[in-house]
Amino acid sequence: MEKNKNEMESVPRSREDDYSDEAIETRRRWIKEKTGVELKHMAAHSVTGKDVEGNIENFIGVVQVPVGLAGPLKVNGEHADGVFYIPLATTEGALVASYSRGMRAITESGGAEARLFSDHTQVTPMFVFRRTGEAAEFLDWVDANYDRIKEVAESTTRHGKLLKIDKYLIGRRAALRMYYYTGDAMGLNMITNASDRAARFIEEQVKPESVLFPSSMGTDKKSAAINMVTGRGKRVSVDVVLPEEVVEKRLHTTPRAMAQGFLTTVVGNAQAGTLTQSMHPANGLTALLMATGQDVAYVPDSVATITTMELTEEGGLYVSLYMPCLILGTVGGGVSLGGFREALEIMDCYGAGKARKFAEIAAAAVLGGEISTHAATITGEFSQAHNRLGRNRPRE
């Protein structure tokens, strides 16, 4: 009996103001009583309860993720043009050092060229009808009513613009993949609201059997081929040509060995069945997104990437990285919170007008990691670096 009662016990909340110091302290005391754990480090936060309202519920404190500064990284983009230092939040020893090494190689080679190719994010309501014929008619209706749908969707937002709708007919299910421009916000909440309003409008008009919104076809927070095909968020290509002497000095190997080893990487990825035709993009990307208050749960989407390494006619190494699904923002979400904002400011990427710049820098930073990591797997230095800089040393 007693046991059952306890099993259902809720985390204490304050009806008046759940973000007050008192409400937070009450929860921490309750945890102490319940589990014996005193939250000393979690309680050591410079951001206040008020600061995190809208970012978290049942707030009990913070975890402090260490940040290291990598660079210099030279980027020759259309939006980012200059030398940057990159804050990376991680607990993996050697990560910052390795990315820094790659960034230096890029910078010494004249910098990474960067091009943003598209910039849109999708959300996908699905409508279920009785039969495929009915669903097909619905899709005709969507064509005929596109302007009204657009108007309804855009009425919810100042910044979001509906760009187009890709339609799918899968048996009795009709999916509307709605593409939006979201300005400098990552924008998922923005466009989810917009499509929610649109989906309700459509539902009233056409009375489907059921609606699923947002549907799995939106592919939030998963690796999905559809995003690789259409792009999601910022679609960016970056590349660099590393002269032979830079490869030798910084990476301790040769362009030829790098290019040959790359083919082994391709084979390994193919055998493993990865969507990602790259080395290790998630590593630095996660660290950068975590440092800057992004929604890190989008990393599975963002790591759908393609890296190439090729010998140039002149004996250098051409390296490119294609990131078709970079999901990030410089306004909204968590970016204005405490250290996240500071991290963005270090790169001059905080606030309006900075999202595309940030995307180009992010891709160039990950390019640095691709170069350095690959070199380490070629030369056999991968483990050594982790042993020298990391926590876990092997037994002798």
Place this chain on the structure above:
Amino acid sequence: MEKNKNEMESVPRSREDDYSDEAIETRRRWIKEKTGVELKHMAAHSVTGKDVEGNIENFIGVVQVPVGLAGPLKVNGEHADGVFYIPLATTEGALVASYSRGMRAITESGGAEARLFSDHTQVTPMFVFRRTGEAAEFLDWVDANYDRIKEVAESTTRHGKLLKIDKYLIGRRAALRMYYYTGDAMGLNMITNASDRAARFIEEQVKPESVLFPSSMGTDKKSAAINMVTGRGKRVSVDVVLPEEVVEKRLHTTPRAMAQGFLTTVVGNAQAGTLTQSMHPANGLTALLMATGQDVAYVPDSVATITTMELTEEGGLYVSLYMPCLILGTVGGGVSLGGFREALEIMDCYGAGKARKFAEIAAAAVLGGEISTHAATITGEFSQAHNRLGRNRPRE
């Protein structure tokens, strides 16, 4: 000239002790001079420079990620048995509330059954020979020398055990997918060291043309089909039967609507080409791993999951979640650092002997998110919840 010199400027480091307060402060001053940004929030850390040695280089401070407490969550596992409260680190408003709702539904239904099915992690050196015949002979050599390879690999570690080697012959490339048991550590550094030693030993013995280690076939930090097939890290299944009244009261819908909507989710995933046959596992999993000091860059690997929802004969809803690639640990890496350790302690999951318990709890927590998120997409409450609890409200 001046410009080029500056472009190459390194982040300041101390040769004597780069983790001293002075070294850290020097870097922060340098950032201030360089960029004008004063790191106030980043500097407000209760973990010291010494604490983070081995976790980061060029340390400049921390980012504070807000943590909320979800639950209660009842787990009926072989390693975790009881009611738990789950710390989740995120800046996405509504996430903690939504997962908490799902956990409560599970708990009110008697808890989530959990089974850990396998527990091993792989790393994969690749050896390149001149021709496929030579590579095939090498694989015979590996069979004949398995015991020596095992001995060499295990000589580097107290806890890691080599379980088996899966061999691949891909043209002139031979890959050795080495399976290890890593105890309570996530263990990637441990087994990378072990296989590094083994790969060097093999290299000396058989003189291949080249070695790639660790190779892309290890699939670190990518979604990969091979891991779905073989399991990686902890392979866990959890399930629950939600009675009709719980579905109605907590989720505002019916088992039938949930089960029917699930099929739409399947269709959406298939159309999108996801490896993940689930709703949204990355969301809560990222938040849990971030709160507990795990290597969050493994989320792309871990979200290769399968969820099912089915109507039971008795009119309830059966829900299961299969997580074949849960990569986490309760010792090593970042888990002992400040709030991370506190987060693990809240669940009594810190330290030796706790990793499998933590895996079962993690899977059950994600199951809660699958239930709650799916219900919200069925009932149309998804946007409402985000608007009520999140930062970004739509215009009226």
Place this chain on the structure above:
Amino acid sequence: MEKNKNEMESVPRSREDDYSDEAIETRRRWIKEKTGVELKHMAAHSVTGKDVEGNIENFIGVVQVPVGLAGPLKVNGEHADGVFYIPLATTEGALVASYSRGMRAITESGGAEARLFSDHTQVTPMFVFRRTGEAAEFLDWVDANYDRIKEVAESTTRHGKLLKIDKYLIGRRAALRMYYYTGDAMGLNMITNASDRAARFIEEQVKPESVLFPSSMGTDKKSAAINMVTGRGKRVSVDVVLPEEVVEKRLHTTPRAMAQGFLTTVVGNAQAGTLTQSMHPANGLTALLMATGQDVAYVPDSVATITTMELTEEGGLYVSLYMPCLILGTVGGGVSLGGFREALEIMDCYGAGKARKFAEIAAAAVLGGEISTHAATITGEFSQAHNRLGRNRPRE
């Protein structure tokens, strides 16, 4: 010496007319001398050498693939409306009987509704430049010169129409995915010619470092996610509602068991990592394409499909099949050759104006197989049917 000479011996060819009876007979005699094999069955062909000119080189005869007739199959499409009998070429005992059973179930349930949703085929030249910036500029050039490119491409063909170009920027590589309408021809040769001409035109104008045409991104004869996303060839949905009594009488099971079993199929596909979210579409599709002279090597593309099975409110079974990549034609290629034409004529699908009709029938025929195969796996009759009708009987 002698041996080396023989190793290089070519298959005999006639310079004057390699499709004459004499040339063919010479080759058959040469085979007899070389290998001792007399081609009796291969030589028993009613199609002549002249007939197969343009379809084959070094013609030595034919293989005779047995054809069985399945049906009746009622289709309620926009292009196919009526009852059809379906020729299937196979050597797998039980295939025709099983598909026939499924078709009968569909027909007794009122027929399969069919909708063709899109109709286009792509070919993709890739252009390689020095750097990503240069490739990006090229893509702007493509936009500015779209009309000229279209004109050049369409100058090669009476029927093919260039519909649009999807552009990709992947590092220094620019890909142009060119969408064409191909009328009633499968059309790959047609549009390969068109894009070849366009690619040469572009090459002359912009002088890329190299061109790959047709590139792997065209995805000919592979399963590819991109085709699932965009459709390739005919994109068709078909569905049917099977009343309970039909399921019981014809399939020896219940709608509920079928729907529940379907979820197990979904789980199995997800665990196996298939692109195909269906049962067995390749089986009947291959047989139908082989009977009608299609290019059977496109089956890997065409089996990227989605099947659903659901219980209806009225207790029946809703079944749908989505085939986004049906690659077939009713003119051109091998369709006019001997029995292939006869097979098409049986369905009134030979010649101009029939391709969409054929696509709807093909999808409905495969739907029959999905139903029958799935039922057999539910009831345990799968092996029995193969034992009764097939060649290989198990030992008692």
Place this chain on the structure above:
Amino acid sequence: MEKNKNEMESVPRSREDDYSDEAIETRRRWIKEKTGVELKHMAAHSVTGKDVEGNIENFIGVVQVPVGLAGPLKVNGEHADGVFYIPLATTEGALVASYSRGMRAITESGGAEARLFSDHTQVTPMFVFRRTGEAAEFLDWVDANYDRIKEVAESTTRHGKLLKIDKYLIGRRAALRMYYYTGDAMGLNMITNASDRAARFIEEQVKPESVLFPSSMGTDKKSAAINMVTGRGKRVSVDVVLPEEVVEKRLHTTPRAMAQGFLTTVVGNAQAGTLTQSMHPANGLTALLMATGQDVAYVPDSVATITTMELTEEGGLYVSLYMPCLILGTVGGGVSLGGFREALEIMDCYGAGKARKFAEIAAAAVLGGEISTHAATITGEFSQAHNRLGRNRPRE
């Protein structure tokens, strides 16, 4: 009324002997009456009704697929050692010529080295229980009863041997992926029977809620990552080193251009999301399997392959092809039927003891196609070849 009656009309069958000339003729007459189509070419078969019993139902005749002879192809395998000529059945003009060109290039370079790495085929019953804990217990039961299961399975077959069972626990579903050796038969019917018997035995012993057999996890006739990982059927690697002069003379390009172009192919495949990291393996493979009476519906499985092209130190081109899922046989199924047997005999691959030889030859033949096709896409000759040899010429 009348219409409804006709809609249900069955294809005529003879109860006494449905493979008699009379029964077959009756069906053809019925088709003539029903559709007006006279099956002249279909009726011109040298194989008799009796011959095809066990391969087809409702037999109405044959389609004659033209066969061309490609080669010479030198193979240096463990099972195939010598020079072979390869029968290919297709209606795609230029295919035989193109593959022949690639085979000659291989032969002039000393032949293709071939290694068969594994040889097993799987079938996968799935068992559904109430909860995941129950399913986990079942898997323990399987371990404890492996010997009995093996005995029951093998009691149905003289040639099939159960090699091992891979177990999966996915929520309440337990899958047994049963690996068999099938001798020289493709063996799917053989092992389906064996596992059917085993599944019935298990069902009686453990009383699961339901059984699905064979389940989708068997992945028959789909491209599936699981097969890439574990191998299915014959797993074969072949490779060759083409000297520069052979590349220039036969392929009209250079090793360097081939190797560079290969990277573009990799990028295209990655962007398209193919499981196949190759050029065009389905093309010749389909033609070879069709010529030899194999089950062509397995091509989607078999095209999960990896090709590599690399410059050697000596300036030649290394090319390899990895085919982990070659599903073929030299006894059973359709291989003894008419021209199919003759086609196998041309390669001395008919009957017992020949399956591995055939697998090595098949892989080497496809390697020839990879080489020739890739060269054509590099040099721009792809369209030209099809125009010269094929049916569809572009307008001038």
